[in-house]
Amino acid sequence: MAFASRRLGKELTKMHDKLPPGIALVKADDFKEWLMDIRVIDTNPLYDNETYRLKFSFTGSYPIEAPEVTFQLSTAADTPRPIPWHPHIYSNGIICLDLLDRQGWSPVHNVESICVSLQSMLTSNTKKERPPGDENFVKYNTQRPRDINFVFHDNQV
Amino acid sequence: MTLKRASDDIDRSEPAKKPTPDTTLHTALPATPLTTASANMDSDDEFNSSQVSDDEFMADQDSDVSIEDDSDFDIDQDDVGFESQDKDIKPTKQTYEVDFIVYSPDQIQGHQDKQVDEVSNILGQPPESTAILLRHERWNKERLIDHYMEKQEETLESAGLGETSTTNPPRLEHVKGFVCDICCEDGPDLDTFAMRCGHRFCVDCYKQYLYTKIKDEGEAARIRCPGDGCNRIVDHKSLDLLVSSDLQARYHELLMRTYVDDKENLRWCPAPNCVYAIQCGVRDKDLIRTVPTVRCDCSHFFCFGCSLNDHQPAPCALVRKWLKKCEDDSETANWISANTKECPKCHSTIEKNGGCNHMTCRKCRNEFCWMCMGVWSEHGTSWYNCNRFEEKSGHDARDAQARSRQSLERYLHYYNRFANHEQSAKLDKDIYLKTEKKMTQLQNTTGMSWIEVQFLDAASQALQQCRQTLKWTYAFAYYLARNNLTEIFEENQKDLEMAVENLSEMFEKPIDLLQGLKVEMMDKTSYCNKRRVILLNDTADNLQKGNWEFNVTL
Ligand SMILES: [Zn+2]
Ligand SMILES: [Zn+2]
Ligand SMILES: [Zn+2]
Ligand SMILES: [Zn+2]
Ligand SMILES: [Zn+2]
Numbered sequence A: 001m002a003f004a005s006r007r008l009g010k011e012l013t014k015m016h017d018k019l020p021p022g023i024a025l026v027k028a029d030d031f032k033e034w035l036m037d038i039r040v041i042d043t044n045p046l047y048d049n050e051t052y053r054l055k056f057s058f059t060g061s062y063p064i065e066a067p068e069v070t071f072q073l074s075t076a077a078d079t080p081r082p083i084p085w086h087p088h089i090y091s092n093g094i095i096c097l098d099l100l101d102r103q104g105w106s107p108v109h110n111v112e113s114i115c116v117s118l119q120s121m122l123t124s125n126t127k128k129e130r131p132p133g134d135e136n137f138v139k140y141n142t143q144r145p146r147d148i149n150f151v152f153h154d155n156q157v
Numbered sequence B: 001m002t003l004k005r006a007s008d009d010i011d012r013s014e015p016a017k018k019p020t021p022d023t024t025l026h027t028a029l030p031a032t033p034l035t036t037a038s039a040n041m042d043s044d045d046e047f048n049s050s051q052v053s054d055d056e057f058m059a060d061q062d063s064d065v066s067i068e069d070d071s072d073f074d075i076d077q078d079d080v081g082f083e084s085q086d087k088d089i090k091p092t093k094q095t096y097e098v099d100f101i102v103y104s105p106d107q108i109q110g111h112q113d114k115q116v117d118e119v120s121n122i123l124g125q126p127p128e129s130t131a132i133l134l135r136h137e138r139w140n141k142e143r144l145i146d147h148y149m150e151k152q153e154e155t156l157e158s159a160g161l162g163e164t165s166t167t168n169p170p171r172l173e174h175v176k177g178f179v180c181d182i183c184c185e186d187g188p189d190l191d192t193f194a195m196r197c198g199h200r201f202c203v204d205c206y207k208q209y210l211y212t213k214i215k216d217e218g219e220a221a222r223i224r225c226p227g228d229g230c231n232r233i234v235d236h237k238s239l240d241l242l243v244s245s246d247l248q249a250r251y252h253e254l255l256m257r258t259y260v261d262d263k264e265n266l267r268w269c270p271a272p273n274c275v276y277a278i279q280c281g282v283r284d285k286d287l288i289r290t291v292p293t294v295r296c297d298c299s300h301f302f303c304f305g306c307s308l309n310d311h312q313p314a315p316c317a318l319v320r321k322w323l324k325k326c327e328d329d330s331e332t333a334n335w336i337s338a339n340t341k342e343c344p345k346c347h348s349t350i351e352k353n354g355g356c357n358h359m360t361c362r363k364c365r366n367e368f369c370w371m372c373m374g375v376w377s378e379h380g381t382s383w384y385n386c387n388r389f390e391e392k393s394g395h396d397a398r399d400a401q402a403r404s405r406q407s408l409e410r411y412l413h414y415y416n417r418f419a420n421h422e423q424s425a426k427l428d429k430d431i432y433l434k435t436e437k438k439m440t441q442l443q444n445t446t447g448m449s450w451i452e453v454q455f456l457d458a459a460s461q462a463l464q465q466c467r468q469t470l471k472w473t474y475a476f477a478y479y480l481a482r483n484n485l486t487e488i489f490e491e492n493q494k495d496l497e498m499a500v501e502n503l504s505e506m507f508e509k510p511i512d513l514l515q516g517l518k519v520e521m522m523d524k525t526s527y528c529n530k531r532r533v534i535l536l537n538d539t540a541d542n543l544q545k546g547n548w549e550f551n552v553t554l
């Protein structure tokens, strides 16, 4: 864990100092799991006035190994956190993004850069859709996100 | 369980015999005509020799004319191969069998070295660079040579061999003002490394990165630079510099694996710790017409198409569908395959402790079939239909609810039998292990030879193999749409099932009887094997000709 915690410690210091607009640190009590909130800054009718919560899970090999990142649903009245509509986001919060996949991940990425990437992924989206097969996937998938073999058919979305 | 034969149909089985409890353990064999036994043994031998000898293979290979107009033909002939082989040209022993060769790690290395040498001569590159180039092109020799002749520098560059890596070998450097993008550490005395792409990281991070790729992710030939979006492959000189010696062995092992992984006609044996690879000419597109079971030298039977355990006669696509269905429906189906049931007559609990399906209730002596819970006496006769699901006529299933109930019943019918054979194979194996122990004791106390007890091993193997086949006949049958061929299939299935149950029943006899039943057991063993071959040949033949109709698309 030493490897991951040294790096995460540095990331945390930097994030306390400054974060890009629309990104907020919610919880980082340890070096295993962090919560972040993101908002879409540019106007997009799909996401206006909503905030989304991201859950980051790290292994001891982070950042050599990608973190596991999912959207987390919260129905609390004061802090509602829905799962954003997107053709690459399943309704259970699992994200199909090559950046988070073994092949697409680079250890130079960090929590902040992932948040920024997801933010821009939402900003440019115009489809109020779920990935094909969402219902079955959500019902039957028992794998951890990192073990799923997604096919990245269209990277422009 | 009692030994009982309800039929004296000679065509179907060996002569009925009353069990003669032998009081002495090592007397002569019971009075069964020896001719029957030897005849059966001959046929048994024939059926068991499923593998064509190497010599025959080589001879065939030499006489193999190359097929130049085959568009799929992308690998050279002097490669390990049979890519151009046509099953029609080269007849196999049984319709259900395919040709294959087993290779040891040394042989694989040999093939690899031979190709590297050859291409090295053509390209004028040293062997180590050639190996990298070949791995980079996934061992496609023609493609590599084409690319190289067309755009030499670009080809070298993309394989991580660009420019003059000899005049400027990779080395560690100290760089002023450097901050590592992975660990975020900085400092003037930090050892750093970068390939030609210029993505520089501290050595600790680079090493950690390579360690994870090699050790955890099993990558070797195509590890990319850790830089974001950088496609540069970490070349072997850089790896030699950065990878610790304890990881080198694993790294080279993985490099060898890529050779087999990249070749469509090669596949690793999936048995744990097995080091052999199998070569077979069956391609993915052939899998709707054939079920290529191969046998590794470690004696593991597996499907060359999907690497799962032998699943003949069901084609890979049906196996995938079936396993998925069983997984999805496991809750509905699990209770069926449980190990305890009630006697259909007196309702006392009965536990299955052997592979045999012929149950006798201890309490009321009712004899019944474990699978269908029907009376056993009917199971050896011509109206036996434990294996067939009786489709109800259309008007029985008018509303949706009735239809869904019927479809569940149908599924459970096949699932129940599928699961039962799986379970029985395990129980048969348990019994064999126990028997094996006793046979060892017998050998020690009576001087019976090791050879003399081998009939039990043969019986056990036949049971395992036949149950494996039977198991998959039920998945196969589930997807089978009725036509004029299904009846023959069900007959074959039923005959094999009866043969297996007969042998299985004998297997559960007390140890002192087993010795006396040797000849009979050998008879039944070879009869089982024979029925299995008949069934597999019939299904394979019709699959090849596209005669089966399935209620799903393959
Ligand atoms: Zn570093
Ligand atoms: Zn790079
Ligand atoms: Zn093997
Ligand atoms: Zn298969
Ligand atoms: Zn009873």
Ligand SMILES: [Zn+2]
Binding pocket: B369, B370, B371, B372, B373, B374, B379, B386
């Ligand atoms: Zn039955």
